[in-house]
Amino acid sequence: MRHLLSINDLTKSDALSILNTAETLARASDGPMKKLPTLRGRTIVNLFAEDSTRTRISFEAAAKRLSADVINFSAKGSSLSKGESLKDTAQTLQAMGADAVIIRHNASGAAHTLAKGEWMSGSVINAGDGTHEHPSQALLDAFTIRKHCARGNEDLTGLRVAIVGDILHSRVARSNVVLLTMLGAKVVLVAPPTLLPIGVQSWPAEVSYDFDSIIGEVDAVIMLRMQIERMTEMFIPNAREYSRFFGLDKDRLATMRANAIVMHPGPMNRGLEISAESADSARSVIVEQVKNGVSVRMAILYLLLAGTQELEI
């Protein structure tokens, strides 16, 4: 595997190998030697054409724990914001010797364009492209669900996961539907009809407009961030109404299964899609997702860049 552009690039065994490697690396990170020498001398570029502090620092932390050199190249003030083409940026990074480029971009398919252009020899890792995919987020979500909910299996067989909110514009949802299903879970998408794409019937997921009928039947619920623009774009009438029908408040929280968990990719809009009680409850694994994100991203970098090299811990 050279690039990670889409979950569709992965087989089930690739996905499990990322999760298993992440577990090994997580154990190592909890030990006395946080930093591993694995990617010493390798250069990793964070090419962030769209703001995302969380994902950027998560990848940065992951790369640094593997001893790689990290160059941050972010939107504001960069040549990309001055209209430089992706091609020229790629060729520049190639000339500077980038072994991997982690790209975040507001255009769906930008990571594909960067990789398929053959403008550079390094790996391309999609850190979120428009409303298309966010593979590392899905992998960290799967990692978190497996840790808390797996029924004695290596995969997610037998589990049911709800993804709630703006599915139409969500790259997290697109990656998760494919990955969680591949790993054996059943996914149910919960949203008002305006926030579900035409064509969603082709996805390997159930669809529901009624959060209350679903909340008590799932092992994990992933709450998506609700963008304020969606109200002015008339996808929903207003925030109050959204919150009432699709928000995770304490009443809904109380109806969840005994060991079910609450997840959110962040950043949260407390009081809109999720109440403070839910975000801070014992069921919430939202902060742990951030921690797991570093381990999973270490695994991705390790597997793409170090390949078959034995993991020395």
Place this chain on the structure above:
Amino acid sequence: MGEKLFIKNGTLANGSQADISISDGVITSMNTMPSAPEGARVIDAKECIVLPGLVDLHTHLREPGKESAETVLSGSLAAAKGGYVAVSAMANTTPVADNASVVEHVYRLGQNAGIVDVFPVGAVTQGLAGENLADIGAMANSDARVRVFSDDGNCVSDALVMRHALEYVKGFDGVIAQHAQEPRLTHGAQMNEGIVSSQLGLKGWPAIAEEAIIARDILLADFLQARLHICHVTTAGGVEIIRWAKARGISVTAEVTPHHLLLTDELARSYDAVYKVNPPLRTEKDVMALREGLAEGIIDIVATDHAPHATETKECEWQQASFGMLGLETALSIVNQTMVQTGLMNWELVAARMSSAPAKIGRYESHGHELAVGAKAHITVINPTATHRVDRDLVLSRSRNTPFHGLELPGVVMATVFGGRLTYEGGK
């Protein structure tokens, strides 16, 4: 002029054999002859179909304004290579062809190139802005004698503006060629809205955004007893609505592009912007409905919507890329593959859909006539069984955004004769 040509051993669209003698721009004989007339240049049309010269009603030649992508000359050469003898230069140039001086300029560039007849299309509204009517009468009355008006690239979305445009051009037998795209339903749209767009996260362009305008304009054309032409129909629903209109005798004509006869939205999965086009590639079901509609005559013509774009506007993120594809050089091969080889159309229908019907819609009186003694010699010779591999580096267009790159297509244009002159000779 003065050149003598002899096209021997060809098969006409109706299946009969003929040797065609041409002199001083006119067909002088269609009798089989044992040998070529003296001094005539011989074109061997053995195993070839000899058609009336092709006419394109929808072409972007980019001049003036984007000469890096195409010029009237380069577009004319590409047209001749595709078997065309006439093209219709769309109005969305810089400056816009919304007044007599721009259309006359483009018309003269075409005359000077002398490879095909270039008929300028006039804008419907000033600056293609959809608000105020352009100098329609002045363009009609100019040396370019404009009869086709279109804001192509933009839809004339305001119902009142469209009403007045349809009515106004009745005064000189003009036609409004509508780019049917409801703007509010397609704001920021990137590709057909459906299964593929849902998976790719690209903003959808629903079929109904096209169909709603087609339906509205058909009702307007009926009410006003005016002539309406629908550019590049792409949906099964659009074909249905036009079928309904024709059954009621409403004066509507429609076109389909070669790419919409062959390609589907599945190609967008590559995120290769060469497949980004307006209107977008649709589904297999739509492709099949378009083919049936074309065979049946619900869709009257094939028009290329040849849309050259400089490399840098395609070699980028999909959502940043320009809309459009090349079409002139491959149109006849695509029609051969999708319509003739599938048994949906014979060569007589090809001649109707690609020569006589477009000439009639555009009121291009010197074009689209059956090959006959005394007729102007506009002729296309195609070898339908020979194949060629499309190579974007070998196109005559100044741009290379062909979606057919690498495809092996059936049908090689062997000769194009424009007004008795050989403007393209292929198969060498």
